Amino acid sequence: MTAVEFNNRIQFLIPSLEPFAMKLTKDHSNAKDLIQETMLKAFSNKEKFTTGSNLKAWVFTIMKNTFLTDYQKTSRRKTFIDTTDNLHFINSTNIEQKNAAYSNFAMDDIQAAIEDLEDIYKRPFVMYFRGFKYHEISERLNIPIGTVKNRIFLARKELKQILKVYEM
Missing domain, CATH: 1.10.10.10 (Winged helix-like DNA-binding domain superfamily/Winged helix DNA-binding domain)
Known part of the structure; x- marks a missing residue:
């Protein structure tokens, strides 16, 4: 498959990626960023795509893996290490309880x-x-x-x- 054919086929996938990106990120701007990052990775790794296999599944897998990697990085940034003798991890996010009433x-x-x-x-x-x-x-x-x-x-x-x- 030529680069032009690959680019044309992958451009048609963008509308079907949008709902999946929204489902993952739950935010419109983050979903657009995820789609953009997915497209960048797909274009830069087009030589890894096997001609004849399912392009849509390949791109969706890239998107899912990109989201999971970013999510894990974000989670790690919110966690700090307590260097006291017990050496345990503490999540630094604020915990808030709300009244159910x-x-x-x-x-x-x-x-x-x-x-x-x-x-x-x-x-x-x-x-x-x-x-x-x-x-x-x-x-x-x-x-x-x-x-x-x-x-x-x-x-x-x-x-x-x-x-x-x-x-x-």
Whole structure:
């Protein structure tokens, strides 16, 4: 495979890498950095790719390994060594305990806010929240997919307004 063919094929993989990067990093900018680092490693190691094997799996493996390596480096930076006689490792991050009552109040308010939604907004929103895809909701409620998306959007908007006190 020529370098141009390799570059063209690998460019088409970027849209499929984005969800995986988001799943790993849980942050949009970190996900973009991870994709960029993955692409750099793939381009610089293209001679290690075996023609005929699965390019997508190869690139996903690079991404996973890059993420794990960076995660381990970050974890090591947050740990320091106590040089006293017992020689044990202590994690330097702050430990914070929160009162569960606050989260119970928040959950009660969220449940009440969802219950107060109009039924035409509540049903699609709850189904989406439980993991149904837009097209599944559309089929089960017998409404167009655009209407499903609109009702979920409006339900979220109303819930954000009602639960504004919990914004951070």
